[in-house]
Structure formats: structure tokens, C-alpha cells
Amino acid sequence: MTVSELVGKIRLRIWYKIIQKTVNTGTYPKLYKSYWHWLLNRKSTTTDNQMRYYTAIPNKGAGIGHQMANWIAGYWYARQFGLRFAHEPFSKESWETFLGFGEGEEKVETLVKNGYKKVKLPLFRESRPHEFALNKNIIDSYKGKKVVFIAEQDQFYRDQYGVVEDLRRKFFAAQERSNDQFIYSRQHLNVAIHVRRGDILPGQQNQNPNLVMRWQDNSYFEKVLTRVLAVIPTTRPVAIYLFSQGNREDFSEFEKFENIHFCLDMGPKESFLHMVFADILITSKSSFSYKPALISKGIKVCPENFWHKYPKSADYILAGDNALFNEEHLTDQLHQINE
Known part of the structure; x- marks a missing residue:
């Protein structure tokens, strides 16, 4: 880093502190x-x-x-x-x-x-x-x-x-x-899950109030996925792709699901791309999966309590912090996919 770049960063930090103190x-x-x-x-x-x-x-x-x-x-x-x-x-x-x-x-x-x-x-x-x-x-x-x-x-x-x-x-x-390349199979109904980790580790959320509203246990995603799979018609095979960071043992709750793929080393652009093109995308409290959801033409199952809002569109299904959502609504959307 050059001296001018360092000075520029210091000036920005000072400026942002001034804004924080005076904005109200x-x-x-x-x-x-x-x-x-x-x-x-x-x-x-x-x-x-x-x-x-x-x-x-x-x-x-x-x-x-x-x-x-x-x-x-x-x-x-x-x-x-x-x-x-x-x-x-x-x-x-x-x-x-x-x-x-x-x-x-x-x-x-x-x-x-x-x-x-x-x-x-x-x-x-x-x-x-x-x-x-x-x-x-x-x-x-x-x-x-x-x-x-x-x-x-x-x-x-x-x-x-x-x-x-x-x-x-x-x-x-x-x-x-x-230039896009996919690991999805067209023969499957592809379900993508984004579990926000990386910047939020287990136990870390209690150390920073800003992380509390972003943290979701693995159990939340496990329950949402279970409910999603329960209403998917058996006429089409399902493939599950879990996008996150960490090691496979960090997501042991998901080992029970058939045909699940742990995409833990996939690059961010490739992960983003697959979330966009998933038939069903289960998002986390993260801008990184919220943005693919906006672009996606598939079904989105999203956390209801989030700092950005969702379109009032039938392809958005909102889940509470208890992982409950309107399963009839999802069924209706799945029928449209299979028509």
C-alpha cells in the first residue's frame, strides 16, 4: 500500500466516524x-x-x-x-x-x-x-x-x-x-441451500450484536429443507446442493438427505450462478443469497425476518424463524414447474 493510499484510508475512516456522530x-x-x-x-x-x-x-x-x-x-x-x-x-x-x-x-x-x-x-x-x-x-x-x-x-x-x-x-x-458451466443435472429438480457462515462462526454471534440478526442454526435449514422435500412430487428425482464455507463435518445434520452435494469449496461466482439457476433456492439472512434470489426465475424460500424486503410475488415463500412456511403455497408453485 502506498503512502497516498494509506492517507486516503485514514481520511475515509475519520469521515465515516464524523458521519456516525452527526447523521442524526x-x-x-x-x-x-x-x-x-x-x-x-x-x-x-x-x-x-x-x-x-x-x-x-x-x-x-x-x-x-x-x-x-x-x-x-x-x-x-x-x-x-x-x-x-x-x-x-x-x-x-x-x-x-x-x-x-x-x-x-x-x-x-x-x-x-x-x-x-x-x-x-x-x-x-x-x-x-x-x-x-x-x-x-x-x-x-x-x-x-x-x-x-x-x-x-x-x-x-x-x-x-x-x-x-x-x-x-x-x-x-x-x-x-x-461461459457459464453447471454441475446441475437437467433430469433433476435442483434444490440449492445457502447457509451463511465464513463471517459468522458458531458461538461467534453472541460476541457481536450486529451478527445476532444474521445468525441461523443448521437446524433451521434442516427443518426448511425437510418441509420442502415433503411436498415435492415423487415423479421427479431431487438433487440437493448446499453452498457454504467450512468442513463437511460442520453440516452433519444434512448427511441423512439423499443425493446431497456439499459445495463448500466452490468459488463465490460459481456459487452465485448456481443459486440463480436452482429450481428451488433456500436463502439465508445474507445479501449473498438474497441477490441471486432477486435474479432467479425459480422458487425462493426465504427468511421472513430480513433487512431487505421481498417482492409480493408467488415465487417467494417466506419462512419464519421457526422454519415454518405455507406448504400449500409451495405445492402450487411446484405444480407450475411440472406443467
Whole structure:
């Protein structure tokens, strides 16, 4: 790491600490140059409709599920503010090509080279209309100027399914799809389970309150899987794929299931791909399986208590913390698959 990169990281840490301490105060918006620009230009009457853009930068220090949440927030809020979307790349080029989200989109880097100015906006809470309105007012104060508005890091957007059709269109049309390889068999009904581990180990969740809401015992997934298998028609053989991290002995509860495959060493992109294309996907409290669920055209069985919401769509079946879900609903969806 170079000295300039180290200094940059230190500055970011200081900046984020300042945000944490001030975000709930009236002082917070005043930290942004864009706020003062609005104060000085809010009486402007220009009607010049110069093209302006909006973006959210994927958090380079976070996992791909988190980064996708950032990207989706930028894509969604660009629409809400009546702006064009500008693409900021994910942390790794391999994910860029794999997802294909940037294909056909204007790139922030290109816009800047063409004379556009970056303008940072303050965070806002969706539940507080006046905070959204302030961002809108700031944006309107830049009418007639070549601007790319940058959302503050980790600008939250709860209902990420608002752009689901765009995500699917981009993912399935990506050039990388021609290189996809699967371990699935077309003769089977393929059931994928994502058990979040890696960043959360058994016993570790009690040491960090932030991990409590993310932790799910193996027993939860075992019970959900058992109930799913109980309603699958016997006319089609089933193959089960468990995606997680760790050793096979960490998942001894699942040894009893026939034709189960433990995908514990599979790479993240390959795991993501298989979750997307599973006939039935059982997700965990994790952005890493929530995002494939959004793109998937199969049946999704998801934890009801999650920090993002789900589409009100028949292919989503929500399970409580007790692993119970509407089995009749799943049966109806399975009939459609078999028709």
C-alpha cells in the first residue's frame, strides 16, 4: 500500500466516524459542499435541462452482496430523482463481467473525462421524506450543469426488488453467460441451500450484536429443507446442493438427505450462478443469497425476518424463524414447474 493510499484510508475512516456522530443532527447536511450550493442557488430559475447523472459507489471493502446493494440503490434513486444512471464498477473486474450490470451504461470515469463534475450528496433515510426532499432540492440547484451526483457510501434502499426486472435483463444478457458451466443435472429438480457462515462462526454471534440478526442454526435449514422435500412430487428425482464455507463435518445434520452435494469449496461466482439457476433456492439472512434470489426465475424460500424486503410475488415463500412456511403455497408453485 502506498503512502497516498494509506492517507486516503485514514481520511475515509475519520469521515465515516464524523458521519456516525452527526447523521442524526441538524449539523450533518452542512458537512457537504452541495448543501451550501443549494443554499446559495435555491432561488435559481434556470430551465436548462442539461443531462445529469446519479450513482452509488459499491463499497470496495464489503462483500459482493453488499456491493450489489449499493449499486442497486444508485440505480433506483437515479429514477426517483429523475436522473440518468452512471455506473461505478465493482471491486473486482471478474464480478464486473460476471454480472454484466455495467454493460450499456455510462461510466462515471468517462463522464468525468468529458467535463462532468462529481457532487457528493448527504445520506437520507427513506422513512424521512424531508431528508429525501433536501437531496432533491440540492440536485435541482445544479440544473444547467454537467454533474454526476454521488450518493454517500452505503446509502440504504430497503426494497431492492424495485429494479428486479433490470437486474434479470442485465444478468441474463451479459456476455459472460456464454461461459457459464453447471454441475446441475437437467433430469433433476435442483434444490440449492445457502447457509451463511465464513463471517459468522458458531458461538461467534453472541460476541457481536450486529451478527445476532444474521445468525441461523443448521437446524433451521434442516427443518426448511425437510418441509420442502415433503411436498415435492415423487415423479421427479431431487438433487440437493448446499453452498457454504467450512468442513463437511460442520453440516452433519444434512448427511441423512439423499443425493446431497456439499459445495463448500466452490468459488463465490460459481456459487452465485448456481443459486440463480436452482429450481428451488433456500436463502439465508445474507445479501449473498438474497441477490441471486432477486435474479432467479425459480422458487425462493426465504427468511421472513430480513433487512431487505421481498417482492409480493408467488415465487417467494417466506419462512419464519421457526422454519415454518405455507406448504400449500409451495405445492402450487411446484405444480407450475411440472406443467
